[in-house]
Amino acid sequence: xxxxxxxxxxxxxxxxxxxxxxxxxxxxxxxxxxxxxxxxxxxxxxxxxxxxxxxxxxxxxxxxxxxxxxxxxxxxxxxxxxxxxxxxxxxxxxxxxxxxxxxxxxxxxxxxxxxxxxxxxxxxxxxxxxxxxxxxxxxxxxxxxxxxxxxxxxxxxxxxxxxxxxxxxxxxxxxxxxxxxxxxxxxxxxxxxxxxxxxxxxxxxxxxxxxxxxxxxxxxxxxxxxxxxxxxxxxxxxxxxxxxxxxxxxxxxxxxxxxxxxxxxxxxxxxxxxxxxxxxxxxxxxxxxxxxxxxxxxxxxxxxxxxxxxxxxxxxxxxxxxxxxxxxxxxxxxxxxxxxxxxxxxxxxxxxxxxxxxxxxxxxxxxxxxxxxxxxxxxxxxxxxxxxxxxxxxxxxxxxxxxxxxxxxxxxxxxxxxxxxxxxxxxxxxx
Amino acid sequence: xxxxxxxxxxxxxxxxxxxxxxxxxxxxxxxxxxxxxxxxxxxxxxxxxxxxxxxxxxxxxxxxxxxxxxxxxxxxxxxxxxxxxxxxxxxxxxxxxxxxxxxxxxxxxxxxxxxxxxxxxxxxxxxxxxxxxxxxxxxxxxxxxxxxxxxxxxxxxxxxxxxxxxxxxxxxxxxxxxxxxxxxxxxxxxxxxxxxxxxxxxxxxxxxxxxxxxxxxxxxxxxxxxxxxxxxxxxxxxxxxxxxxxxxxxxxxxxxxxxxxxxxxxxxxxxxxxxxxxxxxxxxxxxxxxxxxxxxxxxxxxxxxxxxxxxxxxxxxxxxxxxxxxxxxxxxxxxxxxxxxxxxxxxxxxxxxxxxxxxxxxxxxxxxxxxxxxxxxxxxxxxxxxxxxxxxxxxxxxxxxxxxxxxxxxxxxxxxxxxxxxxxxxxxxxx
Numbered sequence: 053x054x055x056x057x058x059x060x061x062x063x064x065x066x067x068x069x070x071x072x073x074x075x076x077x078x079x080x081x082x083x084x085x086x087x088x089x090x091x092x093x094x095x096x097x098x099x100x101x102x103x104x105x106x107x108x109x110x111x112x113x114x115x116x117x118x119x120x121x122x123x124x125x126x127x128x129x130x131x132x133x134x135x136x137x138x139x140x141x142x143x144x145x146x147x148x149x150x151x152x153x154x155x156x157x158x159x160x161x162x163x164x165x166x167x168x169x170x171x172x173x174x175x176x177x178x179x180x181x182x183x184x185x186x187x188x189x190x191x192x193x194x195x196x197x198x199x200x201x202x203x204x205x206x207x208x209x210x211x212x213x214x215x216x217x218x219x220x221x222x223x224x225x226x227x228x229x230x231x232x233x234x235x236x237x238x239x240x241x242x243x244x245x246x247x248x249x250x251x252x253x254x255x256x257x258x259x260x261x262x263x264x265x266x267x268x269x270x271x272x273x274x275x276x277x278x279x280x281x282x283x284x285x286x287x288x289x290x291x292x293x294x295x296x297x298x299x300x301x302x303x304x305x306x307x308x309x310x311x312x313x314x315x316x317x318x319x320x321x322x323x324x325x326x327x328x329x330x331x332x333x334x335x336x337x338x339x340x341x342x343x344x345x346x347x348x349x350x351x352x353x354x355x356x357x358x359x360x361x362x363x364x365x366x367x368x369x370x371x372x373x374x375x376x377x378x379x380x381x382x383x384x385x386x387x388x389x390x391x392x393x394x395x396x397x398x399x400x401x402x403x404x405x406x407x408x409x410x411x412x413x414x415x416x417x418x419x420x421x422x423x424x425x426x427x428x429x430x431x432x433x434x435x436x437x438x439x440x441x442x443x444x445x446x447x448x449x450x451x452x453x454x455x456x457x458x459x460x461x462x463x464x465x466x467x468x469x470x471x472x473x474x475x476x477x478x479x480x481x482x483x
Numbered sequence: 484x485x486x487x488x489x490x491x492x493x494x495x496x497x498x499x500x501x502x503x504x505x506x507x508x509x510x511x512x513x514x515x516x517x518x519x520x521x522x523x524x525x526x527x528x529x530x531x532x533x534x535x536x537x538x539x540x541x542x543x544x545x546x547x548x549x550x551x552x553x554x555x556x557x558x559x560x561x562x563x564x565x566x567x568x569x570x571x572x573x574x575x576x577x578x579x580x581x582x583x584x585x586x587x588x589x590x591x592x593x594x595x596x597x598x599x600x601x602x603x604x605x606x607x608x609x610x611x612x613x614x615x616x617x618x619x620x621x622x623x624x625x626x627x628x629x630x631x632x633x634x635x636x637x638x639x640x641x642x643x644x645x646x647x648x649x650x651x652x653x654x655x656x657x658x659x660x661x662x663x664x665x666x667x668x669x670x671x672x673x674x675x676x677x678x679x680x681x682x683x684x685x686x687x688x689x690x691x692x693x694x695x696x697x698x699x700x701x702x703x704x705x706x707x708x709x710x711x712x713x714x715x716x717x718x719x720x721x722x723x724x725x726x727x728x729x730x731x732x733x734x735x736x737x738x739x740x741x742x743x744x745x746x747x748x749x750x751x752x753x754x755x756x757x758x759x760x761x762x763x764x765x766x767x768x769x770x771x772x773x774x775x776x777x778x779x780x781x782x783x784x785x786x787x788x789x790x791x792x793x794x795x796x797x798x799x800x801x802x803x804x805x806x807x808x809x810x811x812x813x814x815x816x817x818x819x820x821x822x823x824x825x826x827x828x829x830x831x832x833x834x835x836x837x838x839x840x841x842x843x844x845x846x847x848x849x850x851x852x853x854x855x856x857x858x859x860x861x862x863x864x865x866x867x868x869x870x871x872x873x874x875x876x877x878x879x880x881x882x883x884x885x886x887x888x889x890x891x892x893x894x895x896x897x898x899x900x901x902x903x904x905x906x907x908x909x910x911x912x913x914x
């Protein structure tokens with residue numbers, strides 16, 4: 053494709069959405085990305101740069117000069133521009149900003165660079181349409197017209213007082229069907245949902261999901277309107293959170309992707325593997341105390357994998373349910389009831405599985421061991437259910453991601469508890 | 484609260500958002516829910532009914548007569564109304580529809596009842612504003628005005644031809660700032676993203692995420708405009724999918740919540756527990772073949788938990804990364820490269836962990852066993868990485884949710900493989 057047929061390529065890309073172009077570019081090397089980008093209309097180019105994945109972007113942006121970059125930043129939404137500039141070396145960042153010609157955008161970006169990436173301020177864009185409470189509809193429409201070039205998608209017009217304090221909003225629909233001389237103060241909807249710039253991005257996501265909002269205004273502590281957060285950014289937050297939880301559940305300690313470096317991938321996996329291994333060594337140590345018993349009844353060792361695996365599975369099942377309850381906004385009803393229910397479910401499963409194993413063992417091994425295994429299995433299921441239920445609640449109270457509780461941590465604990473229970477039961481029943 | 488102080492309660496709820504009222508009602512019993520609902524403005528009541536969780540809703544809706552329900556359904560968005568009616572017994576559903584006075588809504592709902600819940604048709608709402616290509620802006624605005632009462636949030640005006648074939652759209656912003664006599668045909672944006680009614684809800688979610696859309700039109704096979712899907716419904720789809728994946732990862736086979744019945748919860752957990760247990764029994768059977776060896780060297784049993792746990796952890800880590808790649812739209816680069824990378828990461832971790840264990844064992848147990856454990860551990864890590872990588876890819880190709888591959892299935896397989904490798908290595912090296 054890359055034979056320098058400029059006119060052909062340019063024509064080809066003209067009817068392609070920027071999101072698709074960025075997808076194509078992720079498969080290409082940095083030089084080709086730059087080459088394609090320069091063929092595109094700068095407006096589209098800016099969108100492509102915003103859409104593309106961080107790693108690919110950082111790769112090929114290093115090929116651009118600060119002047120070239122500033123041309124694109126002039127046309128990028130302020131939230132995306134701030135994110136992109138945040139990833140660049142400080143010197144390049146300053147040069148790019150100095151070269152930008154859109155002064156309003158520069159003010160926006162410099163303001164946004166202050167915020168942490170994972171709070172409401174870091175998610176918001178500065179571009180929005182606001183109207184003074186003292187205006188009428190026709191002044192509002194003029195303002196929309198004035199802002200039309202800057203603001204990609206206008207969801208709503210925010211109403212502020214003379215000090216920029218957010219008072220409410222007017223939907224585009226209302227504005228469209230109202231007479232031109234109606235006053236903003238008679239038309240606007242007061243008491244709307246809003247977030248503070250310091251609020252956590254997950255709180256923002258929850259709020260927007262709860263109220264089914266496609267856009268939410270961001271205010272500072274005085275209630276001054278700072279910017280707006282749109283649902284597409286929040287969808288990304290939700291998706292990322294789900295991925296983080298999945299990784300926590302599987303014992304991956306950093307946010308990695310398949311495209312990261314080998315060493316980064318290995319490093320992200322090692323910590324929990326070492327935790328699991330230490331648990332295994334502790335288990336080996338514990339079993340060492342039963343060397344004589346094992347020599348006498350080697351069949352006891354046969355059921356170690358059964359006990360540990362079932363404990364692990366039960367623990368993960370229990371904790372996942374609790375983690376999901378926590379994520380979807382906490383619990384209803386008393387915690388006593390909650391534990392009672394957990395107990396009952398564990399009882400049902402515990403009895404079922406223990407009976408199954410007893411019948412199986414009764415047919416194939418000796419009677420005493422069959423009883424030991426079933427009693428131990430039942431105890432392990434009860435304990436693992438309880439552990440799986442309280443661990444995420446405790447982690448959540450401590451401010452740690454409760455999804456970790458479904459991961460190697462709980463499995464390792466349950467392995468050790470399982471071994472302890474199994475051999476204790478054996479000691480009591482076999483002597 | 485429930486002392487019959489109607490006026491007080493009514494006043495209290497007047498300034499509360501419907502989403503918050505539904506949250507409050509989830510903590511109340513069915514009678515109280517009905518009582519509160521009847522105090523509210525029917526418009527707000529309809530929103531509350533849409534917002535509330537399925538279980539709570541089905542509980543208290545059974546207290547209403549068909550006439551009462553139809554009053555609310557008249558004011559509910561067609562997509563929510565269809566979902567609610569779908570959960571009612573057929574007889575009640577027909578009665579409710581017969582009692583409704585909003586005939587346009589009845590047509591909408593009856594149409595929507597045909598679609599499966601998890602396809603685009605099941606997600607869409609019929610309420611939308613459409614304009615004929617031959618109209619001018621002022622006719623468009625009249626149409627928005629006419630529809631204003633029906634359509635909650637107008638995101639965009641769809642442009643169709645005389646046969647209702649979707650041609651494109653006009654944003655509210657463009658409509659607002661255009662002169663009244665401009666023709667729709669000069670203003671509209673052609674070639675917009677759309678979905679077919681039969682498309683899967685996850686495809687819809689992907690498409691809307693990819694193009695950052697807040698609303699997408701739904702067409703039939705001829706391209707006729709059927710309805711629209713808004714981002715808030717898609718956010719629910721994304722959240723649900725993440726929960727389903729988490730449950731698949733933790734071996735819960737049905738979609739359950741903490742509030743479901745005890746038996747439903749126990750039943751959802753049993754299948755994978757039984758799979759895990761069968762694996763454990765198979766393992767016991769396998770170990771049975773080594774009874775004499777275990778009697779001779781009981782220390783071999785000490786490291787069974789270490790081997791199985793590490794295999795499980797490595798397998799889950801590998802498969803989670805692959806599952807996330809699959810979910811975020813597949814892979815870039817060749818599959819040979821991919822396997823090579825997996826191999827390298829496994830090699831790094833395998834060498835690190837095996838060395839650690841070797842050093843530990845060298846200090847505390849006998850030399851031969853230390854070598855056996857380390858060699859087995861290394862082999863298990865390599866095999867588990869490979870299994871964890873190919874299993875989700877194979878499941879995905881078979882049309883099964885690849886997240887299952889991070890669950891009890893892979894753990895059980897890895898337990899068995901781990902035991903096999905451990906004892907084979909032992910047999911070779913210790914004799």
